[in-house]
Amino acid sequence: MGFFSFLSKEIAIDLGTANTIIIFNDKVVVDEPSIVALERNTGKIIAIGKKAQMMHGKTHENIKTIRPLRDGVIADFQSAEFMIREMIKMIGLKNSLFPPALKMVICIPSGITGVEERAVKDSAEQAGAKEIRLIH
Amino acid sequence: MAAAIGIGIDVLEPTGNMVIDIGGGTSEIAVIALGGIVNNTSIRIAGDDFNADIEEYMRKEHNINIGERTAERIKIEVGAAIDELDNPPDEYEVLGRDMLTGIPKGIKVNYTEIAQCLDKSISKIEAAVLNALENTPPELSADIYRTGIYLVGGGSMLRGLDKRLHLKTKLSVHVAEDPLRAVARGTGIALKNFDKFTFLIK
Structure with missing residues (x-):
């Protein structure tokens, strides 16, 4: 905290199998289905959230929709990380000069193993979190 | 835990509360007291x-x-x-x-x-609830008898689920308002108490 605290942002994430919700400044800013749509040959992300959900089950062979979470834990590490990063972008932080230092609390299922816990933390770190706490 | 905070339970009190979170991938049944999880059952049916x-x-x-x-x-x-x-x-x-x-x-x-x-999947959730109740220490069982069971998560919006659990356990069953966001709300509150809540995992 202290002098540079205006550069840090606090967000809370409920990383769910079905929906991911992000709370920022006491308000729900993102409430989207946990789905990512990828282009198969380039591996580029086409859409996440509601837009990707519209595509789910209706894709042709060049598009793949992935639900990065299965049974409450991260099953596809890379797309989970993409999803978290994109959803954090959706908050619309204005501070573009410096990427803000993120302070995060993420909710995890209580039956999770140590490895799965690690996966959640790593994904969040990759997505730009500086301080992370997990809550059951 | 986050769900319990989200529906407004004071988790640090020495009283037991049972919270059932039926999400997309897992259903979790936890008994919470003194800022910790006393026992929990997690099944991958949701x-x-x-x-x-x-x-x-x-x-x-x-x-x-x-x-x-x-x-x-x-x-x-x-x-x-x-x-x-x-x-x-x-x-x-x-x-x-x-x-x-x-x-x-x-x-x-x-x-x-x-x-x-x-019916089949819901019976499995019921069995897990009974199992969790069985493993609860008696003092906390007494608390749960008074406070009842709290239901959160998208699964709790299934019609008649509260009634079915009530018939099975004879306990009062409360569905949280806005059950989809209860967990997120609780996580938000935990964020404000970043240093105060000792049960947050580093």
């Missing part, structure tokens, strides 16, 4: 399995192939946990592919059918 049950049921009973999204819609529109509801939802038209002819078709389903096809 919303996604309900969808799979509905898909299979449609295939077997009506010879119609449907996708995951349609199954989800059926669950939301006419999903139920018991056969007799006080205010039943209207019949819902399911669109999909006829397995015999391969031609797209639509059929009507009502909530009693869905209640039957979800």
Whole structure:
């Protein structure tokens, strides 16, 4: 905290199998289905959230929709990380000069193993979190 | 834990509360007291399995192939946990592919059918709840008898689930308001108490 605290942002994430919700400044800013749509040959992300959900089950062979979470834990590490990063972008932080230092609390299922816990933390770190706490 | 905070329970108090979170991938039953989880049961049966049950049921009973999204819609529109509801939802038209002819078709389903096809999965959740109650220390059991069970998560919006759990356990069952966001709200509150809540995992 202290002098540079205006550069840090606090967000809370409920990383769910079905929906991911992000709370920022006491308000729900993102409430989207946990789905990512990828282009198969380039591996580029086409859409996440509601837009990707519209595509789910209706894709042709060049598009793949992935639900990065299965049974409450991260099953596809890379797309989970993409999803978290994109959803954090959706908050619309204005501070573009410096990427803000993120302070995060993420909710995890209580039956999770140590490895799965690690996966959640790593994904969040990759997505730009500086301080992370997990809550059951 | 986050769910308990989200519905406004003071988790640091020395009283026991039982919270059931039925999400997309897992259902979790936890007894919480003094800012910690006393015992928890986590089973991997939840919303996604309900969808799979509905898909299979449609295939077997009506010879119609449907996708995951349609199954989800059926669950939301006419999903139920018991056969007799006080205010039943209207019949819902399911669109999909006829397995015999391969031609797209639509059929009507009502909530009693869905209640039957979800019965198996819901019994497993019931069994897990009973198991959790069995493993609760007696002093906390006494608290739970008074406070009842709290239901959160998308699965708690299934019609008649609270009633079904009430019939099984004879305890009062409360569905949280806005159950989909209860966990997120709790996580938000935990964020404000970043340094105060000692149970946050570093």
